[in-house]
Amino acid sequence: MSVDEDERGDRDDFESVVAAARERIDPDEAERERLRAVADRLTERAEAAATERCPDADVIQVGSSARGTWISGDRDIDIFVRFPPELDRETLETYGLEVGHATVPDGHEEYAEHPYVKGTVDGFDIDVVPCFRLESATEIRSAVDRTPFHNRYLQNRLDEELAADVRLTKGFMKGVGVYGSDLRTRGFSGYLTELLVCEYGGFRELLEAAADWQPPIELDPEDHGRESFADPLVVIDPTDPERNVAAVCAADNVARFQHYAREFLEAPRTDPFDADAPDPLTESxxxxxxxxxxxxxxxxxxxxxxxxxxxxxPQLRKSLAGVTDGLVDRGFDVFRGTTFADETAVLFVELAVAERPAVEHHRGPPVQVRTHAEGFYDAYADDTDVYGPFITEDRYVAERPREFTTARGFLGSDRLFDVGLGAHVETALETDYTVLTDDDITALCEEFGRELRRYFEPKP
Amino acid sequence: MSVDEDERGDRDDFESVVAAARERIDPDEAERERLRAVADRLTERAEAAATERCPDADVIQVGSSARGTWISGDRDIDIFVRFPPELDRETLETYGLEVGHATVPDGHEEYAEHPYVKGTVDGFDIDVVPCFRLESATEIRSAVDRTPFHNRYLQNRLDEELAADVRLTKGFMKGVGVYGSDLRTRGFSGYLTELLVCEYGGFRELLEAAADWQPPIELDPEDHGRESFADPLVVIDPTDPERNVAAVCAADNVARFQHYAREFLEAPRTDPFDADAPDPLTESxxxxxxxxxxxxxxxxxxxxxxxxxxxxxPQLRKSLAGVTDGLVDRGFDVFRGTTFADETAVLFVELAVAERPAVEHHRGPPVQVRTHAEGFYDAYADDTDVYGPFITEDRYVAERPREFTTARGFLGSDRLFDVGLGAHVETALETDYTVLTDDDITALCEEFGRELRRYFEPKP
Structure with a gap:
């Protein structure tokens, strides 16, 4: 087989795998029709309620459902109600909530940077969000004001084919675990994904570029960036030169996407598009x-x-780092660790060293530094719990009782609260906590079996 | 009590303790008479044998017995036979051994830088050493040629009182374990001790200076030093400007002498003069x-x-350092260690961590370094003994089986020979060795009970 035939073979594989994935990812005509009907009906309702209060208001559909970049099964409809910038913020909030309730009668209020109404209509999750209608994204007063600019920018660039490749890319990223800009995932946001597909020109082009990424990667679609960023992936927001759209995306997710991009290009398979959660790990x-x-x-x-x-x-991760430092500082070497949360929260640490001797070295000052040296010597010379002081090199050394000889002892003590903990985690620990070791750990399987399988059977 | 009375009290304590120590340290008249008689008789014998072979030869008594600085019980007599520098080395060695045998009929030959005769006469240990008679110590051809210069220098400076203080200082240094320039002790040589007493003007003056030493200490009695030395104590040889007499003296012995000097000045007691070896540590x-x-x-x-x-x-210490590094590199943290030798030799290590998990982290390359990264991933991806590779930060990590999960496993393996070992120690280990752990260690008590007490009940 010639190289050309070989390449053509790969290409055929790629296309057939992608075609199969599109089958599952793309919403069919019925699904799109249903969504369009609901979105249009709610937009009309919102428009009526908005212009009644403020004749100069308007309503736009934004987000993936507005741009045709949503994945089959996603059920989010985002409706933005734009008010003129002259309106004071308090009135905007009042009107915004009123319009929201008029649009989604069963909705409830939520609070991000400012309040909005969230609810369910015909099985779709609806957000009705008020914002200011501004001339430029650089004038924004809160993050939601930016959304209409993102929407307009992408709508101008995404044709049918690119929108389909955005859906494919999202499906791939979800499957390999790098999709989502929430602070648990720290991955690729929807907007970032759409920009990347536009910038590189498609799913395959993005994978091929990512396979050879040399972070830090810097993209600036509008060539207007003025800041520099320390992030591994930098995509200057086309609507705001001072913003890195990928600021949340952690190095491990950039590397992970790179890994799976290479793997998929080399041997295309549908399983990266399969985001099914693993089976829970059993106790045995x-x-x-x-x-x-x-x-x-x-x-x-x-x-x-x-x-x-x-x-x-973020608080759990900070706490895990603090507990890890506290353990390592006391000689209990940490092999790996993670954190889970559901009803309960867990800081989980796998130790390489769980016990230490009953004594520890305490290195004193050089003997020549007379005042300090004599103070050190006198402090320990008559202490029958201490070995020494003796001299090593030019210093006194005492071998004194170690405060904690087991990791469990440290974790069960008040000294736990000396380490850096997230504020609310600290409060929760002060209320009550359990230290699980050895076989007690199996008690975690019921609540965190899936997380435990991800931890103990790690994939790239 | 006024300060003056207090000080006078201390001084009285000091003087009375020193007087008691002198009682034990100073040889009495009978002992000195015996030594002098033997030394003079042997010197005459050596002179006769030397001038018979080389009329221009002469004989001198050197060392502490010649200068009145020996301690009661020491039984060393050093006789140096000086030949003119025109003599060729081979003839000097032949004559030297002949004179030695004539002087000490039961003696045997020993080999330092060149051969000499050693033997016992009337209970004294006699060395008869040939050397060249030179104009200046800077012309020396071997270390023994320097001895007559040292002898002459000190004899010109040591009066009765200083000689007595040299004896006292030696007794003190022996008692606190810092006396001896052999490479086991790495302490203060006799010549160094005599120079220090001369330089500071007495035992008490030396202690007072040492109590406030700020190493590096630099003394140059003849003010002719031209080199700089990295040692904590530098005493330029009055007979050789390029030599540090204290080159062998290790930092811990300088610090130790400083410690005991302070302690003695603060509360004079006779026990520092007591060099009795400790009782052997029992198994229990x-x-x-x-x-x-x-x-x-x-x-x-x-x-x-x-x-x-x-x-x-030096070989045992090098080997101990190598074994320590080998253990630490593999995660078996070393708490302290030492080495002993008699019939058998022992590298003794006290571990803080004796076991490790069955797996170890293996940190791979950054994912972006494509060729290396793919090589790493492919090497481990299908290895069922390995966890991962997974991605942490920007790198692949594999958790692979650890080569040694116990320190004993490492010490009993061929990998022991990868560490830095003294050449003869390596040969001895290649022949045969035993790894003792846990309760087996008690087997060392019989041969090394004293060393084990020093280790487990360490003094400054």
């Missing part, structure tokens, strides 16, 4: 992993703080 | 220490290489 599987690994698991479990995920996960 | 005491410390002892025991101590101990 967990035991098998721990026995095979020879590590010592420890977990702090407590009632999950009542926070939205975008607040909770 | 050893077990008690290990239980109290919670450490894991391991020891490599093997036949001691047939080397003089000045060659053996």
């Amino acid at each position: 599987e967990l035991r098998d992993h721990l026995e095979r690994r020879g590590t010592t698991p420890v977990a702090l479990r407590f009632d999950a703080p009542d926070l939205v995920p975008d607040q909770l996960y | 005491e050893l077990r008690d220490h290990l239980e109290r410390r919670g450490t894991t002892p391991v020891a490599l025991r093997f036949d001691a290489p047939d080397l003089v101590p000045d060659q053996l101990y």
Whole structure:
């Protein structure tokens, strides 16, 4: 087989796999018709309610449902109600909520940067969000004001074919776990994904570019960027030269997308498009992993703080880092760790070293530094719990009792609160927590079996 | 009590303690008479034998016995036979050995830089050493040629009182364990001690200076030094401007002398002059220490290489450092260690961590470095013994089986020979060695009980 035939073979594979994926990802005509009908009906309702209050208001559909870039099964409709910038903020909020309730009679109010109404109509999740209608995205007063600019920019660029490739890319990113700019995932936002597909010209072109990315990657579609960013992926917002659209996207998700891009180009398969959650890890599987690994698991479990995920996960990660530092500082080497949350929250740490001797080195000052040296020596010389002080090199050394000889001892003590913890995690721990070790860990399988399988059977 | 009275009280304590120490340290008249008689008789014998062969030869008594600086019980007499520098080296060696045998009929030949005769006469240990008689110490051809210059320099400076203080200082240094320039002790040589007493003007003056030493200390009695040295204590040889007399003296012995100097000045006691070896540590005491410390002892025991101590101990120390590095590199943290030798030799290590998990992190290249990254991923992706590769930050990580999960496993393997070992120690280990762990360690008590007490009950 010649190289040309070989390449053509790969291309055929690629196209056939992509075609199969599109079958599952693209909404069919009926689904699109249903969504369009609901969206149009609600837009009309919102327009009536808005112009009644403010004749100069208008209403636009935004987001993936407005641009044809939503994936089959997604059921989000975003309706933005734009008021003139002369309106004061308080009136905008009042009108916004009134219009929202008129549009989604069963809706409830939510609070992001400012309040909006969220609800369900005919099985679709509806957001009705008030914002200011501005001349330029650089004048925005809150993040939602930016959305209409994003919408207009993309609508001008996305033809049918690119919109289809956006859907395909989203499906791929979801499947490999890098989709979502929430602070739990720290991956690729919808807007970022659409920009990348536009910028590179399609799904395949994006994968081919990503396969050879040399982070930091810097894209500036409008060539108007003025700031520099330390992020591994920088995409200057076409509607705002001072903003990196990919600011939330963590290095591991950039690397992960790169990995799966290479893998898919080399051997196209449909499974990256399969985002099914894994089966929960069973207790006996967990035991098998721990026995095979020879590590010592420890977990702090407590009632999950009542926070939205975008607040909770950063706090959990900060707390995990703090607990890890606290353990490592005391000689309990950490092998790996993670954090989960549902009803309860867990800081999970796998230890390489779970016990330490009863003594620790305490290195004193050089003997020549007389005042300090004598102070150190006198402090320990008559302490029968201490070995030494003796001299090593030019210094006194004492071997004194170690505060904690087990990781569990440290985690169960008040010294836990000396480490850096997220504020609400700290409060939750102060209320109550359990330290799970060894076989107790299996108690986590019921609530966190899926997370445990991801942890113990890690994929790129 | 006024300050003056207080000081006078301390001084009285000091003087009375020193007087008691002198009682034990100073040889009495009978001892000195015996030594003098033997030394004079042997010197005459040596002179007769030397001038018979070379009329221009002469004989001198050197060393502490010649200068009245020996301690009661020392039984060394050093006789140097000086030949004119015109003599060729081979003839000097022949004559030297002949004179030696004539002087000490039961003597045997030993080999330092060149051969000499050593033997016992009337209970004294006699060295008869040939050397060249030179104009200046800078012309020396071997280290022994320097000795007559040292002898002359000190004899010109040591009066009765200083000689007595040299004896006192030696007794003190022996008692606190810093006396001896052999490479096991790495402490203060006799010549260095005599120079220090001369330079500071006495025992008390030396202690007072040492109590406030700020290493590096630089003394140059003849003010002729031209080199700079990195040692903590530098005493330029009055007979050789390029030589640091204290080059062998290690930082810990300088610090140790400083420590005991302060302690003695503050509360003079006779026990520093007491050099009695400690009682051997018993097996049950050893077990008690290990239980109290919670450490894991391991020891490599093997036949001691047939080397003089000045060659053996540096090799043992190098080997201990190599084994320590090998353990630490593999995650077996070392708490403390030491080395002993007698019939057998031992590298003794007390571990803080004796076991590790069955897996280890293997950090791969950044995913963006495509060729390396793909090579790493492909090497592990299908290995069922490996967890991952997965992505952390921007890199692949694999969790692969660890080569050694116990320190004992490493010490019993061929990988032991990858670490830096002294050449003769390596040969001895290649022949045979035993790994002792846990309670097996008590087997060391019989041969190394004293060393084990020094290790487990360390003094400054």
